[in-house]
Amino acid sequence: MTSRQQPVAASETAVTISVNGSDVSVPEGGTILDACSAAGIETPTICYAENLTPVNACRVCVVEVENSRTLVPSCSRAAEPGMVVQTDSERVRHSRKMVLEFLGSGVDLSQADQLAPWMEKYGSDPGRYGESPETMNEEVRIEDNLYIRDYDKCVLCYKCVEACGDDAQHTFAISMSGRGFGARIATEFDVALPDSACVYCGNCVAVCPTNALQFKTEFDLREMGNWREEEQEVTQTVCSYCGVGCNLELHTQDERIVKVTSPADHSVTSGHLCIKGRFGWQYVHAGADEVDVQIGR
Amino acid sequence: MLLWGSNAREAHPIFFHHLMTGLDNGATMYAVDPRRTSSSKFADMWLGLNLGSDVALANTVANHIINKGLVNTEFIAHSTQGYEEYKAAVAPYTLEHGEALTGLPGSAIAEMAEAYATAETAQILWTLGITEHHNAVDNVLALCNLALLTGHIGRWGSGLVPLRGQNNVQGGGDMGALPNKFPGFQNVTDPNHRAKFEAVYGVDLPAEDGIHLTLMFEAMERGEITTAYVIGENPADSEADIQHARKLLSGLDMLVVQDIFMTRTAELADVVLPASVGWAECEGTVTSSERRVQRVRAAVPPPGEARHDQDIIGELARRMGYDWGQPTSEDLWEELRSLSPLHGGMTYARLESESGLQWPCPDLGHPGSPFLHGWLWEDDLGGREPSPFSIVEHQGPKEELSEEFPYRLTTGRSLDSYNTGVQSGGYDSPIRYGDALDINPADAQRLDLVDGERVLVSSPRGSVEMPIRVQPDIPVGLTFTTFHFPELVDINLLTNDAWDKRSGTAEFKAAAIRIEKLATPAVPEPVAGA
Numbered sequence: 001m002t003s004r005q006q007p008v009a010a011s012e013t014a015v016t017i018s019v020n021g022s023d024v025s026v027p028e029g030g031t032i033l034d035a036c037s038a039a040g041i042e043t044p045t046i047c048y049a050e051n052l053t054p055v056n057a058c059r060v061c062v063v064e065v066e067n068s069r070t071l072v073p074s075c076s077r078a079a080e081p082g083m084v085v086q087t088d089s090e091r092v093r094h095s096r097k098m099v100l101e102f103l104g105s106g107v108d109l110s111q112a113d114q115l116a117p118w119m120e121k122y123g124s125d126p127g128r129y130g131e132s133p134e135t136m137n138e139e140v141r142i143e144d145n146l147y148i149r150d151y152d153k154c155v156l157c158y159k160c161v162e163a164c165g166d167d168a169q170h171t172f173a174i175s176m177s178g179r180g181f182g183a184r185i186a187t188e189f190d191v192a193l194p195d196s197a198c199v200y201c202g203n204c205v206a207v208c209p210t211n212a213l214q215f216k217t218e219f220d221l222r223e224m225g226n227w228r229e230e231e232q233e234v235t236q237t238v239c240s241y242c243g244v245g246c247n248l249e250l251h252t253q254d255e256r257i258v259k260v261t262s263p264a265d266h267s268v269t270s271g272h273l274c275i276k277g278r279f280g281w282q283y284v285h286a287g288a289d290e291v292d293v294q295i296g297r
Numbered sequence: 298m299l300l301w302g303s304n305a306r307e308a309h310p311i312f313f314h315h316l317m318t319g320l321d322n323g324a325t326m327y328a329v330d331p332r333r334t335s336s337s338k339f340a341d342m343w344l345g346l347n348l349g350s351d352v353a354l355a356n357t358v359a360n361h362i363i364n365k366g367l368v369n370t371e372f373i374a375h376s377t378q379g380y381e382e383y384k385a386a387v388a389p390y391t392l393e394h395g396e397a398l399t400g401l402p403g404s405a406i407a408e409m410a411e412a413y414a415t416a417e418t419a420q421i422l423w424t425l426g427i428t429e430h431h432n433a434v435d436n437v438l439a440l441c442n443l444a445l446l447t448g449h450i451g452r453w454g455s456g457l458v459p460l461r462g463q464n465n466v467q468g469g470g471d472m473g474a475l476p477n478k479f480p481g482f483q484n485v486t487d488p489n490h491r492a493k494f495e496a497v498y499g500v501d502l503p504a505e506d507g508i509h510l511t512l513m514f515e516a517m518e519r520g521e522i523t524t525a526y527v528i529g530e531n532p533a534d535s536e537a538d539i540q541h542a543r544k545l546l547s548g549l550d551m552l553v554v555q556d557i558f559m560t561r562t563a564e565l566a567d568v569v570l571p572a573s574v575g576w577a578e579c580e581g582t583v584t585s586s587e588r589r590v591q592r593v594r595a596a597v598p599p600p601g602e603a604r605h606d607q608d609i610i611g612e613l614a615r616r617m618g619y620d621w622g623q624p625t626s627e628d629l630w631e632e633l634r635s636l637s638p639l640h641g642g643m644t645y646a647r648l649e650s651e652s653g654l655q656w657p658c659p660d661l662g663h664p665g666s667p668f669l670h671g672w673l674w675e676d677d678l679g680g681r682e683p684s685p686f687s688i689v690e691h692q693g694p695k696e697e698l699s700e701e702f703p704y705r706l707t708t709g710r711s712l713d714s715y716n717t718g719v720q721s722g723g724y725d726s727p728i729r730y731g732d733a734l735d736i737n738p739a740d741a742q743r744l745d746l747v748d749g750e751r752v753l754v755s756s757p758r759g760s761v762e763m764p765i766r767v768q769p770d771i772p773v774g775l776t777f778t779t780f781h782f783p784e785l786v787d788i789n790l791l792t793n794d795a796w797d798k799r800s801g802t803a804e805f806k807a808a809a810i811r812i813e814k815l816a817t818p819a820v821p822e823p824v825a826g827a
Contacts, residue, residue, distance in 0.1 A: 001371065001674045001675070001676065003448075003451065003674040005453055005671060006453055145727075146724075146725070146726075168314060169314070170314075193727065198728075199712060200713070233596070235594050235595070236594060237592070237594045238464060238576055238583050238592075238593050239464060240577075241463075241464060241721070242308060242309050242461075243460060243464060243467060244309050244310075244311050244585060244586060245583070245585025245587065245589050245591055246311050247591065252596050256597065257577065268589075269311055272311060272314060273311065274311055275726060275728070276712075276715060279724050279726070280721055280723070280724055281724075283558075283719075283721075283722070285600075287600070
């Protein structure tokens with residue numbers, strides 16, 4: 001009797017390309033970005049995430065490929081044998097600089113921490129187009145106690161749409177609406193979140209690169225000027241609800257949980273959680289303020 | 298995928314992500330559930346069977362597979378026993394008979410049967426829709442029969458997948474929190490197993506099996522159990538026929554409750570020991586539904602005088618004359634590794650670096666086991682006996698509908714809440730609607746009720762007032778509610794504590810009720826999310 005006892009093995013064929021003059025190998029199907037990472041070359045990304053399908057929306061990860069008329073997005077372009085790639089040519093640097101500069105001219109990137117070092121590296125200066133970004137100047141939408149939406153910070157990278165859709169949650173509560181400067185991510189008919197199809201898994205918040213989507217706990221602490229990310233500790237543990245075994249990263253500040261995420265490379269969650277895992281931790285601190293007073297903490 | 302008696306979309310949401318990935322990759326899913334659940338809306342077909350007719354459906358599926366010649370003959374001959382008797386037992390379950398018992402079209406049963414039998418790989422996945430019945434074990438055996446018939450067991454991608462409901466209910470059993478097992482499922486009544494544990498623990502251990510929770514309540518009733526020490530459980534809200542359970546707990550000479558909150562059970566206690574949160578304030582391990590042992594870690598200190606469960610138990614032992622010292626969670630785990638062969642290869646270092654490990658993992662070089670029962674495919678069956686088919690017959694729910702109680706009540710979880718709400722009540726969910734009785738629009742019309750109206754719901758055991766939620770997804774004659782808000786709707790006053798003598802689980806899934814319009818109804822308010 002024979003039966004298959006292992007999954008179908010992934011391709012073991014390697015593809016070798018040249019990146020900045022050095023040969024780099026990645027498994028067949030791997031991308032230029034994978035090759036760059038393998039070679040220790042850091043690449044700016046906005047719309048890319050390892051747990052989402054590339055959508056090629058932001059164009060900040062572009063590289064130069066020999067004999068290609070245009071720059072190509074490294075996050076989605078598969079490595080092909082013999083490809084010759086430049087990641088730091090004048091053309092690449094200039095393109096990345098302008099992409100970031102244009103985004104910064106129309107969007108509030110003040111909390112897009114992952115972009116700041118790249119803007120500095122490439123000399124992006126959105127101030128060339130006006131003192132402050134020409135945003136839609138909208139009020140932050142606070143519709144419940146779980147997360148907020150700040151449209152002035154949205155770069156339309158599609159990550160939230162993908163996490164809500166067929167890359168993870170399959171709820172399809174949000175999508176792109178409108179055209180041009182009026183383009184925006186919206187619920188059906190732009191109804192408030194509690195009235196939409198949203199199931200509050202928070203997977204959109206977890207993938208947002210600019211804090212346009214923000215957990216309410218973080219938003220409140222920032223409003224109070226008390227969000228101190230550099231002091232926060234992250235502890236990996238397992239969710240207390242159901243039996244699936246989702247790994248949680250508890251972000252703590254002053255001995256309180258302030259945010260919950262999940263590791264994108266974990267086989268159980270791929271970084272995604274449900275409403276209970278993402279937000280159901282608050283009972284840990286129920287009555288904690290009263291206890292602190294009692295014991296004089 | 299046969300998703301059978303499980304609303305994983307809400308009860309196991311991240312597991313359901315994996316099922317949806319399967320669907321995206323071309324897999325087919327059949328959802329078997331009396332309710333048109335949110336999970337079933339992702340299925341290729343929803344089979345809305347009569348509540349409690351699962352054995353009838355499984356036997357009809359089996360008979361159809363046999364009649365169509367789609368059984369795995371080689372596997373049956375090599376790996377199973379009792380096939381001829383089983384074949385004879387399911388022969389009366391023709392498609393016509395199956396239709397009559399389940400209420401499903403025979404063509405739908407036939408389609409699911411053929412799809413399951415002919416798939417290259419197939420899984421049957423279930424939750425409490427299978428096990429919270431008075432004939433729970435029959436239900437499980439009926440599904441196991443299907444796997445034996447087709448060879449969808451013990452190999453990559455095929456299998457039987459019971460989804461566990463709590464983050465460490467698997468680990469609790471693995472660690473010997475069962476009346477007849479030591480850690481690693483070693484038998485209490487086996488002298489060799491007992492001697493092994495006695496040597497390490499340094500005490501004589503009882504040679505006879507203990508009793509499970511359901512029998513403990515019966516023993517309380519007979520006055521044989523007079524003291525209970527309850528750790529991290531809220532039976533005064535969670536048991537079926539709750540009035541009876543509360544009376545028994547209140548009648549104890551001594552009730553000690555160790556919990557993080559003043560639960561309804563804690564309120565009945567003589568002594569309450571404040572504990573800490575296992576997954577955020579303590580070090581240790583939990584074991585998930587896929588037998589994956591993973592580390593939990595302390596991120597914050599426990600509040601006030603709350604202490605770790607391990608410290609509390611150690612301190613109790615010290616007062617009883619046993620000084621266990623101050624072992625760390627890793628010290629305890631190392632002892633477990635030395636005693637449980639299933640866990641022998643799982644050091645804390647490996648659990649950390651390999652994102653958890655699935656038992657059995659007997660030694661340090663073992664990679665862990667993604668699935669069980671691979672021995673069924675070995676030439677010598679790993680030295681074991683062939684796996685027996687089990688003959689099981691349709692019974693239906695214990696409590697039959699009557700003129701007095703003409704509606705069927707079933708209970709379950711919703712996405713944003715959990716069990717008696719002790720934990721999930723702590724956050725402010727925008728999609729929470731409280732416990733409401735889901736009822737078909739036709740039934741609501743018959744009873745002259747509108748969405749949101751409060752009604753009196755009665756079973757032979759008690760009555761509660763609660764709002765209704767008119768839902769086209771619930772079939773005529775069936776009603777459904779969650780059980781997350783016992784302070785508002787004491788739903789377990791109604792549920793039936795008839796239980797399966799083999800599993801000890803009560804029939805939460807099937808009570809007979811009547812629904813009465815209140816004499817002076819309050820102004821109805823639409824229920825959010827309806």
